[in-house]
Every structure is written in structure tokens, then in C-alpha cells.
Amino acid sequence: MEKKISLFLLIFFSILSFAQKTVSGKITDQDGVAIPSASVTVEEPGKDAILAYAITNSKGEYKVSFTSAEPNVDLKVKAFNQRPLTKQISNSDQTLNFNMEGEATEIKEVQLKTKLITARGDTIAYDLKAFDSKSDRTLADVMKKIPGIEVNTDGTILYQGNAINKFYVNGKDLMEGGYGTINNSLPKDAVQKVEVLENHQPVKILQDKVPSDQAAINIKLKNSVTMTGRGEVGTGFGDPWLWNVKLTPMFFGQKSQWVVNYKTNNMGEQVENEGNILAFGSGWEGRRINAAQNDWLNVETASTPNTPVKRYLMNNVHYLSANYLTNIDNKKEWELKANANYTNNAVEREDYRETTYQNGAKVINSTRNNFYTDKVKGELIFTKNAKKGFFKNTTSFSQFWNGDRAVAVREGRTGNESVESPTSSFQNSLSTIIPWKEKMVNFKSFINYQDDRQTLQISPANYMQIPFKVSADSIGRINFAPGSIAEQRFRLKTLDTSHSANISFSTKGWTFTPQIGFDFSSDKLDTNFDGLAIPSDPGDIQPDFNTPAYENSLRFTEINPNASVGVNYKSESWSLFANFPVNFNNIKADDDLRGVSKSLNRTTFTPNIFAQYTFASFWKASVNGNISNNFGDIQSAYAGYMLLSPTGFNVMDPKNPIPQTTTSSAGSRIEYRNPLNNLFFNVNYSLSDSKRNLLGAPILDPTTGFTLMQYRDQENHSKSNRLSVEVGKYFPKFKTNASVSYGNTTSISDAFLDDEEFKNKNNSQTYGFKLNNTYFSWMSVDYNMSFSRTKQDSRGGTLGINKGYNHNLALFFYPIENHTIGFNWDQVNTTNGTNKYNNPFYDISYQFSWAKKKVDFEIKWMNVGNRRVFETYDLDGQFNAIRYTRIQLRPSQVMFTVKFNFK
Incomplete structure (x- = not known):
């Protein structure tokens, strides 16, 4: 290393x-x-x-x-x-x-040619027409083909391997990070060009003072006032009857913008995540979070395969969202944004697993799930972003009414499992920057309150056969009474607040920002477990679930006064930002029910630094390093037994101290982007070391697969290093964009199982290749390939070597004007020793385009081979096991769809 x-x-x-x-x-x-x-x-x-x-x-x-x-x-x-x-x-x-000497230029013939890629300062502009094909319809279709830009499966846009921090349309940030809706539904014909704003600082008053290492995307439309959008209506044959409806009208004006979006389907398309926040902007804007439940209690969950979601997702989803932006003053400095979305989703999932432990024991189990999501979110944002001041207040509210179901079969026993989990969540984030003479004063405040209730039921309770530590050297098993019901109840109230004030001084490119802050969080946890245990074998035990050992009434508080100095430097070639914070951590965990009281008082210094040097017009080199501390949370401090999953109890020893994790990391990066010859590449190397004071020590019953999770008071480490390389080039002469990538990650972590301490070592290598070509007028091709090799070493030597190969080939033929024939081939292969499984999927389609009306009529046959299951092998380093998994897939289906643009 x-x-x-x-x-x-x-x-x-x-x-x-x-x-x-x-x-x-x-x-x-x-x-x-x-x-x-x-x-x-x-x-x-x-x-x-x-x-x-x-x-x-x-x-x-x-x-x-x-x-x-x-x-x-x-x-x-x-x-x-x-x-x-x-x-x-x-x-x-x-x-x-x-x-220079004057020389008049005689223009004999005027031909306007738009360059494929142009650069001016920190802005790189891509002509969208240079990269699209006849089969592309939306912005996302084309974005995936632009050199230097990637679009992940969750919709996140990466530039040179890093996530963007803003997504603008005509310079306005309507979506506030949830840009998936626009990316997936904005017609490509409405777009003039895509601009990458490198080293983008979104807060205008901080530009040229506080640098940024992230890029932003600005979508420049052909018209300053645009009414557009995309719609699809489809129906299909299958079991059950299939439908797919997408209606997304949009308006982009000089003073206001809005997007309304309704999508529903039961044919395997995941649309409910389009509203997720994918770009978080600058920390000077306050805090942005994706509201989520504290999912402590869970039913057993069927696995998902490493394939496109559309291959296995058995869904019935309705997703409705609306986003609105308007300027509320004549100078167009103040903006009001209102966002809201509602999701109703039902998902089915099923799998079969064979887990073989190192001692030869094999456990067979299968799981059939139904997941129900019902949630609503509303958000109101006031923003002023001007050279002479900044203000942003974000208020959001979320409500969940989710429920999960499972029918689990393990070694011939069947358990019916359910979780009900209503959650209420409220956040408010405020940040303002006020110029004061030659200085800037910044105030930030964040408040988050969340109330989670969850109830887990297992029927019959004797489905579970959970190991239990009777004494230091004796392991027993809990047997539940036949026909009884086990129920775990849980409630968690969480309050997080963070307030800070700073003042910035700028001189000759340097900006110094001393800051003071005060963070406070409080968690109140109440749980109890009901069940009836009976003795069966001499080694079994009969615990009394009515004792405090199976209850929690815990309050966990964190008080963190802090002070820091930020140092920033910006010049034509150099960018530097660093922060040197000192935190005065005061943590208490109190449980009067069992007389438990833990506390921690510690002062920590957690510096971080980033430096970037730009040279020779096309090169950037950077280094970074940071130290961080985490002192755990209430999830690692409770002392009463909790059935977090039907597979076993979790418990923390009351004598264990509050968890502490110190992570040190460093990295370097070299980046080259040359729009003159359409070449982009980056090389990254990073390493990290996490030191913890508690080590997971599960007790496993290999005959049933049930566990009791506990922790040891013992220092342990988790180390990793990662190297990645990506090279991409666009060949204008051949209308081809190609890229190759390589990654190598090695991780070593301490582990404990069966009273034995050992190390888990994991080395994974990945190779990737992407190609798209539109050279021929009668054909276009998109090809993505990845190969992975993973080796795991554990206490018994090499646990195994897993190899994976994935590719996606999309071919489109245009035999006659306005007619398109498509062929799609997904291939997913896994290999473990002599075990090899190949999973191919094929789709074919025909599309007729009514060019005058910009309407497409498509008929598509998906999963032509009617492949019903996905098979794979994977390694479980924690329990030294090899797992064979068979997962239920969507059957063959035929869809007829009408696609159109709004205006």
C-alpha cells in the first residue's frame, strides 16, 4: 500500500x-x-x-x-x-x-456551425444535437452519452466522477436538488445546450471568496419562455393487466417556472424516487435532507438482484408532485419556491436462499414480501441570492404511513411477519449572509423534529428459535409457545438543533471565517416486547419477557458547543478551503428503568482541508484530508433486549461505554478535461482508517440461521484504500463517445464470531467500458459493460472469489423514415468457484413516429425469453458463509404506449 x-x-x-x-x-x-x-x-x-x-x-x-x-x-x-x-x-x-495588424475579413459564404464542446472560463458547454440519436426523446437519454458526464441508476448526475451540487434550468434552481423529474421528462428538442459550471459556488456573495470543488449543470433552453413537457400512456398484456401513465407538463419563464408530474404504473418502473434530493448545494445555504423513517424494526426481506429494477420490481405505484418558483420582487433577487409530492406504492418480492457456513451447516429459507408506502411531503422555500446579500429559509413537513409484510419459511417453519410504521417529520433551515462594511456575517439555524412509531409482530412466535447467552460459556435457545404471537413495540422522538454564527474577512484572495456554534440533540426511546417462552430441551431457557431486561426507556442527549476557523483562498490557479473546528462534546445516556447512566465529555479537533491547482488550461490536481469523530447515537446505547428483526434479538451491554469512532482519511485527484479534442479523464486515490471502541460479537446458531447481536468493549479498526481511473473521449468524425474505467478497493476490518477474533479482508476490482455510436443514419448503438472480481479472506482462509459480469446492449435500427426497431440485451453473470449462473434478458420494440405531431406509437415485448428467476452466489464475510440466492423476476410482458410532448 x-x-x-x-x-x-x-x-x-x-x-x-x-x-x-x-x-x-x-x-x-x-x-x-x-x-x-x-x-x-x-x-x-x-x-x-x-x-x-x-x-x-x-x-x-x-x-x-x-x-x-x-x-x-x-x-x-x-x-x-x-x-x-x-x-x-x-x-x-x-x-x-x-x-495586431488590422485585416478585413471578406465573408464569401456564411455557414453557422455549432461546436460540439466549447469552454469559456469555468463553463463548458455541450451542443446536445451532437450527442443524441434518433431514438432519444428526453434530456436524460442524451445526458448519458456526453463525455465527462455520467447518470447513475438513481438519477444522480456525476461530472468527472463527482456529484453535481446544483441543477439549473435557464439559470434558475426550481427543483432544489430533486432534479430527476426534469431530467427524465424534459424533451431534448427544447434544449439548446447543456452547460457544466465547474468549481461552482452557488451563493453569489461568496463567489471569488469561498471556492468550491463541485460542478453544477445548467440546462439552457432554446427559448427564454418555454411551455413543454412529456407524456406517455400505455397498456399491456400480462398477469395482471398492465398500465403505464406519465404526464409531466412544464413551464419555464423569465419570472416563474413550474413542473407538475403524475406517474403511475404496475409494469416495474421505479418513478417514486424522482423527488429525492440528489444535489445538496452549498453548506452556506443551510441544511438539506431527504426525510426518512428511523427503520429500526424490520420484517425479513427478500433479496434484490443486481439487474435493472424493471426486471424484478412487482409494483403498483402512484406518484404525484408539483414544483413552483416565482420571483417576488422587481429586481428578481427574491424567489419563492413551493414543492409537494405524494407517493402511494405497493411492492411484492420473493426469494429462496441456501446459506452454507464454514462448518458445513446449511440453512434454507425463503421470503415473500409485500411493502406498502404511503407518504406526503410539502416544502416552502424563500431565497434571496444576490451579490449584496443572501437569505434562505426552508420549511418542510413529511408524513409516512408505511407497512411491511413477510411470509418467511426457515427450515420447514413458517412465520407471518408485519411492521406498521407511521412517522411524522418537520424541518426548518435558515441561513443568511449580511454584508457589513468589508466583512460578511452569516447566521445559520436548523431544527428537525421526528416522531417514529413501529410495531413488529411475528405469528406464530415459535417460528423463531433464537440463541441466547445463558452465561459466559453457555449458549441456550429461546423456544416460544406454539400458536402464540410475539410483538415488539417501539417509539422514538427525536429533536435535532444546530445554530451558528460567523464573520468573514477577505483580503487579496484570502477569506478567513471564525465561527461559533451550538448543537443540541435529544432522543427519547421507549420499547417493550411481549411473548411467551416455554422450555423444551435441557439447553433451552424460559426468559420472563415482562422484566425490564426486555424494555427500554432511554433518553440520549448530545450537547456540542463548537468553535472553528475557516480558511479559503481563490486565485486564477489555486483554490483552497480548510476548516479547523474544535468540538466540546457532552453526551449522556440515561435509563431509569434499569438504573443505567452513561456519559462522555471530550474535546475533539477535527480539521479538514482541500487544495486544488489548475494548470496548463486543461489540468486540475487536488489533495484533501480530514479527521472526524462520531460518538454513536441512541441506536448504539440501549441496554434492553430488542427484536429488531425476527432473525434475533439485539442488545448492548449496560457496562459498555458510549460508542466512539474516529476516522482519518486522505485523498488525491488528477483531472484532465480538454474540450478542444473532446478528451476527459480523472485519477483518484483515497485511504481511510476508522477506529472504534466497540466490536460486534454476534452469537450465531448455524442450524437455524438465527442470531443474538451483542458488542464487546474492544478497540478495533476498519481500513480501506481505493484507486479509480476513468478516461472518456468523443470522436466527432465517427460520432462515437467511449469511456473506460477501473477501480480497485481493499478493505480490512476486525471481526469477532464464536469467541474468536479475526480479520475480514476484501479486495474488489472493477472494469468498465461504455460506448455509444450514431455514425450510421440507419442505426445507433449504446453499450455498457462492467466486470468485477471480489476476493474475501476470513478466519478460515479465503472464503471465496466472486466474479461478476454485466452488460447492456441497446441497438436501434431506422430502416425507413419515422420507423424504429429496437433490441435490448441485459446480461448478468455471477461465478463463485465451480458455480456459475448466467442471467440474460432480451427486449424488442417497434416504434412509429408521427413527426408532424411529435407523437410516438410504440409496442414493446420485454423479457422475451420469459426468464422467471434470477440466480446468483455471494459471500457473507461477517458469518463466514456462502449464499446461493434465487429471486423471483417479472414475467414476459407486452406493452403498447403512446408518447408525446406537451407543445
């Missing part, structure tokens, strides 16, 4: 050492008048390759940095109505001014 780090740092600093050649100066005409927007390029003599480039500003000034091993380079200057000039210069730092 040390060799890898040394090699990477050697390459990193070698590149920096060659990146010190800078040429700057001023470009003027014959009269000495500055020439703006002149291009200055540096090339190696005799080679038609641009090393670096710059554009002069309004004063005619330029500055260009480059890297070359040649003793001399060519510097070329071009400007409209000026005679181009070329001068060979030495490979050294220097200042050069140029006077």
Missing part, C-alpha cells in the same frame, strides 16, 4: 513540477486599443495539438499556463478582423504583449 501511495504522489508532484510555465500579457490593435475575446494558444512546433489556450478579457489581458518537454513552443494569437500571428517562444515563464 505504501508503494502505491509513493508512486501516486511521485506522479502527482512530477506533473506539478512540469506545470510552472506561464505566459501572460496584453493584446492590442495598431492604435493600442485592447482586443477582447482574442484566442491565445500554445502548441508544440510541428504538431497540430493544442497544449493550452486562453481568451483575453475586456482589457485585452491573457494568461496561459502549459506543460511541455520541448525547449521552444509556438504561441498563436487570433482575433476577428485582425491578422493572425505566430511566434516561437522559449519554454519559460515570461510576459509578452502583442500589437
Whole structure:
């Protein structure tokens, strides 16, 4: 590992050492008048390759940095109505001014050609038409093909491997991070270009003061006022009758924007997550969270396969959302945003598993689930984002009425399981930045209150056969009375608050921000368990569930006064931001029911730093490091037994201290993006070490698969290092975008099982390749491939080596104008030793486009081979087991769909 780090740092600093050649100066005409927007390029003599480039500003000034091993380079200057000039210069730092001679340009024929990719400052613009194919209809269809940009399966957009921090349409942030709806439903024909705003600081008053390492996406529409949207209505043949409806009208104006979205289907398309927050903006804007339940209690859950969701999702979903933005002042500085969504979803899932433990014991179980989701969310946001001040207040409310069901069969026994889980959640986030002379004052406040109620029932209770630690060296088993019902009740009230104030001083590119803050959180946990246990065998026990040992009445409080100093620097080449916080942690866990009282008082220093250097126009190099502390939460402090799952009880020893985790991490990154030759790549390396004071020590009954989870007071570590490389290039001549990627991750963690301490080591390697081509007028192709190899070593040596191969091939043929024939092939293979399972899926489609009305008529046959189950092997390092899984899939189905644009 040390060799890898040394090699990477050697390459990193070698590149920096060659990146010190800078040429700057001023470009003027014959009269000495500055020439703006002149291009200055540096090339190696005799080679038609641009090393670096710059554009002069309004004063005619330029500055260009480059890297070359040649003793001399060519510097070329071009400007409209000026005679181009070329001068060979030495490979050294220097200042050069140029006077250009006027030269009238005779335009014989005017042809407007849009460049595929253009760059200006920190903005890279992509012409959407250069990357789309005849089969593409929405923005998301095309975004996946743009070099340097990826779209994950959950809809998250990545630029150069990192998530974006904002998603704008015509410069406005309507969706506040939940951009999946627009990305999936905005017609590509409404879009002029996609802009990537590199190093984007969304808070205007902080621009040029507080740098950012994240990029943003701005969708520039063809018209400043646009009424558009996308709709689909489909029906299909299957069991049951199938439907798919999508209606998403949109309006984007200069003063207001809105999107209304209704989607419903039962044919396996996951639309309910479109409203999830995928971009979280800047921490100066306050806090943004995806409201979620505290899911402590769970039924046994069937596995999901590593395939596209549409292959296995048995759903019946209705999702309705509305987003509205309007300016409420004449200067268009103040914005009001109102967002709301409602989800009603029912999902079925089924699997079969064979788990083989290292001692040869095999446990067979199957699970059939029904998951019911019923939730509503509303949000109101007031924002002022101007050069002279910032204000943002976000108020949101969420309500869940969820329920889960399971029928589980384990070693011939059947259990009916259910969880009811209503939850109420409220958040308010406020942040304001006020200019004060040459300084800035920032106040932030965040309040979150949540009330979770959950009830888990298992019937009959004797389905469970849970191991139990009778004494230090004796293990028994709990047997429940036949026909009885086991019930675990749970309630958790959570209050989190965070308040801070800071003042910023700026001078010569540096910004210093001292801050004081006060964080407070309080959790109140109440639980109890009902059940009837009976003795059966001599080794079994008969616990009394009415004792305090099976109840919790715990209050967990955290008080954290804190102080920090932020340091930021921004120049043409360098970006630096660092924070040096000191936290005064005061934590208490009190349970009067059993006389338990724990406390922790500790002062921690948790610095973090990021530095980025931009050089030679196309290169960026960065390093980062941080230390963080986590002192656990109420989920790791309760002392009464809780049945979190029907597979076994969880308990914390009252004598154990409050959990503590200290994580140290560091990383480096080299990035290259050249819009002149359409080449993008990045190399990342990171390592981390997490030190904990508590070690999980489960008691496993390998004959049944049930467990008792407990913890030891013992220092343990979890270490990992990761290397990733991605290279992408667009070939305009062949209308082809291709990329390759590689990742290598090694993790080592301490583990404990069956009174034996050991280490789990996991090494995984991944290889990826993506290609899309629209060269032929009669065909387009999209191909994604990934190969993975995972090796796990545990206490008994090598647990196994898993290999996985996935690919997706999408072919579209256009034999006649307005007619499209599609073929889709998903392949998922898994291999473990001599066990190999191949899972192919095929779809075919035919589409007729009524071009004049922009309406498509499609008939699609999915899962042509009617593959009903998915088979795979995987490794379980925690329990030293190999698991074979067979999962129920969607059957073959045929859909007829009408697709159209709104206007």
C-alpha cells in the first residue's frame, strides 16, 4: 500500500513540477486599443495539438499556463478582423504583449456551425444535437452519452466522477436538488445546450471568496419562455393487466417556472424516487435532507438482484408532485419556491436462499414480501441570492404511513411477519449572509423534529428459535409457545438543533471565517416486547419477557458547543478551503428503568482541508484530508433486549461505554478535461482508517440461521484504500463517445464470531467500458459493460472469489423514415468457484413516429425469453458463509404506449 501511495504522489508532484510555465500579457490593435475575446494558444512546433489556450478579457489581458518537454513552443494569437500571428517562444515563464495588424475579413459564404464542446472560463458547454440519436426523446437519454458526464441508476448526475451540487434550468434552481423529474421528462428538442459550471459556488456573495470543488449543470433552453413537457400512456398484456401513465407538463419563464408530474404504473418502473434530493448545494445555504423513517424494526426481506429494477420490481405505484418558483420582487433577487409530492406504492418480492457456513451447516429459507408506502411531503422555500446579500429559509413537513409484510419459511417453519410504521417529520433551515462594511456575517439555524412509531409482530412466535447467552460459556435457545404471537413495540422522538454564527474577512484572495456554534440533540426511546417462552430441551431457557431486561426507556442527549476557523483562498490557479473546528462534546445516556447512566465529555479537533491547482488550461490536481469523530447515537446505547428483526434479538451491554469512532482519511485527484479534442479523464486515490471502541460479537446458531447481536468493549479498526481511473473521449468524425474505467478497493476490518477474533479482508476490482455510436443514419448503438472480481479472506482462509459480469446492449435500427426497431440485451453473470449462473434478458420494440405531431406509437415485448428467476452466489464475510440466492423476476410482458410532448 505504501508503494502505491509513493508512486501516486511521485506522479502527482512530477506533473506539478512540469506545470510552472506561464505566459501572460496584453493584446492590442495598431492604435493600442485592447482586443477582447482574442484566442491565445500554445502548441508544440510541428504538431497540430493544442497544449493550452486562453481568451483575453475586456482589457485585452491573457494568461496561459502549459506543460511541455520541448525547449521552444509556438504561441498563436487570433482575433476577428485582425491578422493572425505566430511566434516561437522559449519554454519559460515570461510576459509578452502583442500589437495586431488590422485585416478585413471578406465573408464569401456564411455557414453557422455549432461546436460540439466549447469552454469559456469555468463553463463548458455541450451542443446536445451532437450527442443524441434518433431514438432519444428526453434530456436524460442524451445526458448519458456526453463525455465527462455520467447518470447513475438513481438519477444522480456525476461530472468527472463527482456529484453535481446544483441543477439549473435557464439559470434558475426550481427543483432544489430533486432534479430527476426534469431530467427524465424534459424533451431534448427544447434544449439548446447543456452547460457544466465547474468549481461552482452557488451563493453569489461568496463567489471569488469561498471556492468550491463541485460542478453544477445548467440546462439552457432554446427559448427564454418555454411551455413543454412529456407524456406517455400505455397498456399491456400480462398477469395482471398492465398500465403505464406519465404526464409531466412544464413551464419555464423569465419570472416563474413550474413542473407538475403524475406517474403511475404496475409494469416495474421505479418513478417514486424522482423527488429525492440528489444535489445538496452549498453548506452556506443551510441544511438539506431527504426525510426518512428511523427503520429500526424490520420484517425479513427478500433479496434484490443486481439487474435493472424493471426486471424484478412487482409494483403498483402512484406518484404525484408539483414544483413552483416565482420571483417576488422587481429586481428578481427574491424567489419563492413551493414543492409537494405524494407517493402511494405497493411492492411484492420473493426469494429462496441456501446459506452454507464454514462448518458445513446449511440453512434454507425463503421470503415473500409485500411493502406498502404511503407518504406526503410539502416544502416552502424563500431565497434571496444576490451579490449584496443572501437569505434562505426552508420549511418542510413529511408524513409516512408505511407497512411491511413477510411470509418467511426457515427450515420447514413458517412465520407471518408485519411492521406498521407511521412517522411524522418537520424541518426548518435558515441561513443568511449580511454584508457589513468589508466583512460578511452569516447566521445559520436548523431544527428537525421526528416522531417514529413501529410495531413488529411475528405469528406464530415459535417460528423463531433464537440463541441466547445463558452465561459466559453457555449458549441456550429461546423456544416460544406454539400458536402464540410475539410483538415488539417501539417509539422514538427525536429533536435535532444546530445554530451558528460567523464573520468573514477577505483580503487579496484570502477569506478567513471564525465561527461559533451550538448543537443540541435529544432522543427519547421507549420499547417493550411481549411473548411467551416455554422450555423444551435441557439447553433451552424460559426468559420472563415482562422484566425490564426486555424494555427500554432511554433518553440520549448530545450537547456540542463548537468553535472553528475557516480558511479559503481563490486565485486564477489555486483554490483552497480548510476548516479547523474544535468540538466540546457532552453526551449522556440515561435509563431509569434499569438504573443505567452513561456519559462522555471530550474535546475533539477535527480539521479538514482541500487544495486544488489548475494548470496548463486543461489540468486540475487536488489533495484533501480530514479527521472526524462520531460518538454513536441512541441506536448504539440501549441496554434492553430488542427484536429488531425476527432473525434475533439485539442488545448492548449496560457496562459498555458510549460508542466512539474516529476516522482519518486522505485523498488525491488528477483531472484532465480538454474540450478542444473532446478528451476527459480523472485519477483518484483515497485511504481511510476508522477506529472504534466497540466490536460486534454476534452469537450465531448455524442450524437455524438465527442470531443474538451483542458488542464487546474492544478497540478495533476498519481500513480501506481505493484507486479509480476513468478516461472518456468523443470522436466527432465517427460520432462515437467511449469511456473506460477501473477501480480497485481493499478493505480490512476486525471481526469477532464464536469467541474468536479475526480479520475480514476484501479486495474488489472493477472494469468498465461504455460506448455509444450514431455514425450510421440507419442505426445507433449504446453499450455498457462492467466486470468485477471480489476476493474475501476470513478466519478460515479465503472464503471465496466472486466474479461478476454485466452488460447492456441497446441497438436501434431506422430502416425507413419515422420507423424504429429496437433490441435490448441485459446480461448478468455471477461465478463463485465451480458455480456459475448466467442471467440474460432480451427486449424488442417497434416504434412509429408521427413527426408532424411529435407523437410516438410504440409496442414493446420485454423479457422475451420469459426468464422467471434470477440466480446468483455471494459471500457473507461477517458469518463466514456462502449464499446461493434465487429471486423471483417479472414475467414476459407486452406493452403498447403512446408518447408525446406537451407543445
